[in-house]
Amino acid sequence: MSVAPAKRGAQTSPGRNVIDLIGNTPLIETSRLDTGLCRLFLKLESFNPGGSIKDRPALTMIETFEREGRLKPGGTLIEATAGNTGLGLALVASQKGYRLILVIPDKMSREKIFHLKAMGAEIVMTRSDVGKGHPEYYQDMAARIAEETPGAVFVNQFANWANPLAHETSTAPEIWEQMNHHVDAMVCGVGSGGTLTGLSRFFAKVSPATEMILADPDGSILADVVAGKNPREPGSWLVEGIGEDFIPEIADLSRVKKAYTVTDREAFEAARELLKAEGVLAGSSTGTLIAAALRYCQEQTTPKRVVALVPDSGNKYLSKMYNDYWMQDQGLLERPQSGDLRDLVSRRYDEGAAVTVAPEDTLNTAWKRMKLYDVSQLPVVEKHRPIAVIDESDLLVAVSGDPKRFSAPVRSAMSKSVETVRPDADIQTLLDIFNKGYVAMVADGDKFYGVITRIDVINHLRRKFDLS
Numbered sequence: 001m002s003v004a005p006a007k008r009g010a011q012t013s014p015g016r017n018v019i020d021l022i023g024n025t026p027l028i029e030t031s032r033l034d035t036g037l038c039r040l041f042l043k044l045e046s047f048n049p050g051g052s053i054k055d056r057p058a059l060t061m062i063e064t065f066e067r068e069g070r071l072k073p074g075g076t077l078i079e080a081t082a083g084n085t086g087l088g089l090a091l092v093a094s095q096k097g098y099r100l101i102l103v104i105p106d107k108m109s110r111e112k113i114f115h116l117k118a119m120g121a122e123i124v125m126t127r128s129d130v131g132k133g134h135p136e137y138y139q140d141m142a143a144r145i146a147e148e149t150p151g152a153v154f155v156n157q158f159a160n161w162a163n164p165l166a167h168e169t170s171t172a173p174e175i176w177e178q179m180n181h182h183v184d185a186m187v188c189g190v191g192s193g194g195t196l197t198g199l200s201r202f203f204a205k206v207s208p209a210t211e212m213i214l215a216d217p218d219g220s221i222l223a224d225v226v227a228g229k230n231p232r233e234p235g236s237w238l239v240e241g242i243g244e245d246f247i248p249e250i251a252d253l254s255r256v257k258k259a260y261t262v263t264d265r266e267a268f269e270a271a272r273e274l275l276k277a278e279g280v281l282a283g284s285s286t287g288t289l290i291a292a293a294l295r296y297c298q299e300q301t302t303p304k305r306v307v308a309l310v311p312d313s314g315n316k317y318l319s320k321m322y323n324d325y326w327m328q329d330q331g332l333l334e335r336p337q338s339g340d341l342r343d344l345v346s347r348r349y350d351e352g353a354a355v356t357v358a359p360e361d362t363l364n365t366a367w368k369r370m371k372l373y374d375v376s377q378l379p380v381v382e383k384h385r386p387i388a389v390i391d392e393s394d395l396l397v398a399v400s401g402d403p404k405r406f407s408a409p410v411r412s413a414m415s416k417s418v419e420t421v422r423p424d425a426d427i428q429t430l431l432d433i434f435n436k437g438y439v440a441m442v443a444d445g446d447k448f449y450g451v452i453t454r455i456d457v458i459n460h461l462r463r464k465f466d467l468s
C-alpha cells in the first residue's frame with residue numbers, strides 16, 4: 001500500500017502507516033519523585049508503535065540498507081536478538097515487505113517469541129550457554145546465515161552506524177526542542193550503545209556543556225570502563241536491554257561524565273515507584289536510569305534540568321518486576337517474616353492470595369484455575385479449612401471415561417492426600433509428607449495459611465543461597 005509522504009512521526013491523520021508513528025514521543029516532567037534541587041524530565045520512548053526506543057534505529061538501519069542498495073524489494077534481514085530491536089525490525093520489515101530472520105538464544109521469554117512470530121518474523125533458536133567464537137553463539141550464527149542466504153543483510157546493530165545516527169537525527173533533536181534548548185544532563189544506558197553515541201554526538205554540537213550520565217546495571221563492565229578502572233569480572237543481572245560484558249563497536253563512552261552502577265533491586269524499586277508516583281508504566285532498564293538520575297539529581301548543589309529516557313513500556317514485565325511473587329522468589333522484595341513455615345507459603349490464604357477451589361465448584365472450574373495460574377494442584381477449601389487437594393491426575397481419572405464429567409463437582413474427584421502441619425513444624429516434617437506423596441497444608445487450629453509444595457521449599461532454599 002502506498003502512503004502519503006509525510007513527516008515521520010508527525011501528528012497522525014487517517015490513511016498513514018504505523019511506521020509514521022515512530023518518533024515524536026512525548027516528554028513529561030516528574031512531580032512526585034525526590035529530585036533535590038533539580039527538575040527531572042522523562043522522554044517516553046515507550047510510546048513508539050513497537051513499544052520501545054529501538055523502533056527508531058530499526059527504521060533508520062533498514063532505510064540505510066535500502067539507500068545503499070544492499071536491501072532490494074522482498075529482501076531478507078537477519079539479526080541476532082530477542083529484544084526490542086527484534087520487535088522494531090519485525091514491525092518495519094512487515095510494513096515494508098521484507099523477510100526477517102531472528103536468531104534467538106533459548107533462554108528468552110516465550111512472550112517475546114510469540115510477539116515476534118505474530119509479527120511475521122522467522123525464529124531460529126540457538127543455545128544460550130555458549131560464548132563468542134562458538135558456531136552456535138547467536139551473533140556468529142546470524143552472521144553465518146546472512147552469508148549463506150542470497151540477498152540477505154546482517155543488521156548487526158552493535159556495529160551498524162545507522163543505529164547511533166537514528167538517535168543523533170531524531171531522539172536528540174526532539175529532546176532539545178522539547179526542553180527549549182536547555183539540558184544540563186542526559187541519563188541513558190548502553191545496550192548496543194546506539195542511544196548514548198547518538199545523543200553524545202548531538203549534544204557535543206549544540207550544547208557541549210550537557211553532561212552525559214551512564215546508568216549501568218551491577219555486573220556490567222561499562223561503569224568501570226568510564227571510571228577508568230580495570231573492569232571486574234562481568235556478572236549477571238536481571239534488568240533487560242542494557243549492560244554489557246564487552247564494549248560494542250559503536251559505543252562511544254568518551255563523553256560520559258559520570259557512571260552510576262545500579263543493582264537489580266534498586267532498579268526494580270525505582271520502576272515500581274515511578275509507576276506509583278508518576279503513573280508511568282516503564283520497563284526494567286528505565287528503573288536503572290531513574291535510579292541513576294535520582295542519585296545524580298540529589299547530589300547536585302545547583303538546580304539542573306535533567307532528562308532520562310524511558311526506553312520501553314512495562315507491559316512486557318508485568319509477570320516479572322511488577323509481580324510481587326516473582327520479586328519475592330528472586331529475593332528482591334521482602335515480605336514480613338514470621339520465622340516459621342508460613343514464610344514458605346508463596347500465596348497466603350489468610351492474605352487472600354491463595355488459589356483454591358470449593359468442593360461444590362465444577363471440575364471445569366478447577367481445570368481453568370490450574371491453567372490460569374499455571375499450577376498442577378489446588379487445595380479444596382470448605383468454610384476456610386483445607387479438606388483435600390485436587391491435582392492433574394485426579395482430574396484426568398475423573399474425566400477420562402466421560403468428558404461430560406467436567407461439570408461434576410470437585411468433591412467427586414478430589415483426593416484426601418493432604419496433611420496439615422503447624423507453622424512451627426520443621427522442614428524435615430514437610431519432606432516426610434512429600435515423600436508419602438502428600439501435600440502439606442499449613443494451619444494453626446482453625447486458621448489456614450496455605451499450601452507448601454516441593455517448589456516452595458526449593459525457592460526458600462534458593463533465597464537462602466542468595467543471602468549466603
Ligand code: PMP
Pocket residue numbers: 052054083084085189190191192193194195196240241242283285286311312
Ligand atoms: N533499554 C531497553 C529496554 C533496550 O531494549 C535497549 C536496547 N538494547 C536499551 C535500553 C539500550 O539502547 P541502546 O541499544 O541504544 O544502547
